Amino acid sequence: MKGRVLVVDDDTALAEMLGIVLRGEGFEPSFVADGDKALAAFREAKPDLVLLDLMLPGRDGIEVCRLIRAESGVPIVMLTAKSDTVDVVVGLESGADDYIIKPFKPKELVARIRARLRRSEEPAPEQLTIGDLVIDVAGHSVKREGQSIALTPLEFDLLVALARKPWQVFTREVLLEQVWGYRHAADTRLVNVHVQRLRSKVEKDPERPEIVVTVRGVGYKAGPS
């Protein structure tokens, strides 16, 4: 398994401790402490995953997240001390795949990182359709009438999870488990934010979604093919 992790954190003690834990779990951590240098470090290290502290000197974490997301779909996990709704939602909307609130348990962090990296294992060739979209699971591509749509790995996983069982309504909890790999019920805001991000990319009219349909009071399901 590839395991290059870029840790963007200004707290040297925490960064060092993260390094110890990550190395202990077999990852290859690299470090950057300054938001301004984060993008350069990202290009240089080509990590498989970014651990990003939201509060950074220089550019803040939200901005760094946006910049990285602009050029790569690499999984980003935010480290945040603020569990307030606004902070988390802003972080997720800026492109983070997942977040973990300080103070966290090392095992929890490692589980999240593994869950984000898990999808890099080779999937079986599979062709799915949802609405007028054609999904090539192995080729990791989504096309509408031949036009390719760029999705992050997480958004792709979310879409595939819905498309594999178009007859099923997925609750947010089930999606958290299937897509994010949470075993316990966690924050369903993750699902809400990412569904919105996905819709903004795949729907013709995000205000009237046809691909990812909301089932009021239950969750989401794939739109009719």
Place this chain on the structure above:
Amino acid sequence: MSGNGAAPERGVGRPVDTAGGISLLRRLWRAARQLPDGAASGPVHPVLRLYVRWVRRPLLPAMRLWRRNIQLRVVATTLLMSLGVVLLLGVVVIGQVRNGLLEAKRHASQSQAEGGFKAARDAADTVSDSRGGGGQDGSQSGGRDTGAWLTGLVQQLASGGQGVYHVVALSSGGGDTSAVGARGPRASGDLDPEHSIPVDLRKQLDLKTGALERSASIKHSAADEGEPALVVGKRMYGPDGKAYQLYYLFPYTQEEKSLKLVKGTLLTAGVFVVVLLGAIAWLVVRQIVTPVRMAASISERLAAGVLQERMKVTGEDDIARLGEAFNKMAQNLQVKIQQLEQLSRMQRRFVSDVSHELRTPLTTVRMAAEVIHEAREDFDPVTARSAELLYGQVDRFESLLADLLEISRFDAGAAALEAEPVDLRDVVHRVVDGALPLAERKGTKLIVTGGEQPVVAEADSRRVERVLRNLVVNAVEHGEGRDVVVRLAAAGGAVAVAVRDYGVGLKPGEATRVFNRFWRADPARARTTGGTGLGLSIAVEDARLHGGWLQAWGEPGGGSQFRLTLPRTAGDTLRGSPIPLEPDDSRRNRGMNEAGVPLAVSGRGGATAVPPAPPGPSPVPAQTRATPTVDLTALPGSGARVVPRPGGTPFDKAERPEKASGAAGSETGGEGRTEARTEREGQARGR
């Protein structure tokens, strides 16, 4: 419209014209006054009250205006009072003018009449003197002469009057109408002498010699209404020596005219004065009322939060001072509120910063502790135990910090409710699943009842789950291995979850104190469970954020019940809970005293202690009511003092007031047993 606000109600009783009319009216009035309060203290007949209400209804808007509008009241009062003053003045002035006029008229008339009477006497003397020389001419011609003389006299006397007065000559001796020719009535002008002169005046003149005066009315014919006049009459003697009556009649025509003029003038002046006074009152009151109204409306807007509102101040008078003082007050208020808001913002900011600043090092510490903990097998026993302690306490420190931050978020008002329809059954099942490992360790069985139908409410599932997790974990921890029953119910506009345990229970007064921050039943007792002491405080805040209730009930040794009630629709006000706070299987509800002896023996309390059937759809099934595997009341040391009403909230008292009698009935445990309390009670319910 002024003044008709109050007057018509008084009119309600007016048609009642009996001896008790006044008191009835007063009663009516009093009843009318009391009606809006619904607190009629006097014995007012209901039909009467209905009638009064029916009469009052159309008047209500006017009364409302009357009560609320001070300008209207002042103007109406001024109008009424000035009207009264003007009327009084008018009556007095007119009376005086009338008296003056009459007095002058009398004087003038009397002197005029005196002159006339003198002239008549002289004329009679002259004639009789001349006739005395001629001797007896024969009586028939003498009679005719006297008649002619009288006619001439009347004409002569009246000729000086020119309509200002009339002269009438009547025969003396009353009804002597036979001598029409000589002694018949004569009158100047065309007036009717017989009807113009009052009969009693004629009779009096026959008896007296002086001049008499009397008011009468001049009539031109018998059917005439007549005009008022002053009559002056005197008995005279004709040339033949026979008496006749001579009357002067002075009509009041001129005086009436003058009086009419005075009245007209006074009326005009009075109307002007009243209207002008009303207008002046209106203007004056307006000057005062306008700023007051402005102040009132601005106060209302200030109260509504528009803090930059100010009064317009012009001049230096009292009103301006009021305005200035008002504005100063508003200014100070605004500054204070802004300071408080800033403090609140700073507090929130501080909490947020503390959150970040503390959490980052804590994360490092925690990871380090875990790494050390993982490697503890390689250490010597002392270091290994230290690593374990470090690991455990970091955990505790973290949950304490999290709870503290949560509480301060509530205190800062930064907690926001994210309500959406939630089926509480799902939440309860998640919570129960989460608590299963702990329950298995403690040997507790978790039972959920009332979950046959959906229990949906608009709630923040994260918060509700936190509350319920807290309650269930507490119940398991303090339940001493006995069953814990989680009961769900929905009724009316509310849903409720009650968590019942059969553990140590709560001492009197503890049911409210359990929600205090860092509260412990016995401060001297060491903590065994890892609670932070903030769990229930946070739970109460969570419930409050929903507009719901979190309440506790407990009896020493008999376990406790914690009940969460939430409104079905977010933001609604709760009126009651589908689950009674005191469970059906409480010692009192089963009619037991503290020692477990059925109360029915003493014959009292048993009936009253039966609780009303809960409005919820499903009361606890029989098998759960019999759940306690051990008869709690038979436990040693469970005897203690009577369980009072959990000092809970007022609505519970209102809900089931009849419980008080039940409490009194179960007072058989007696004070003697109080000492028998065991350390069981002392066991901490630190939550």
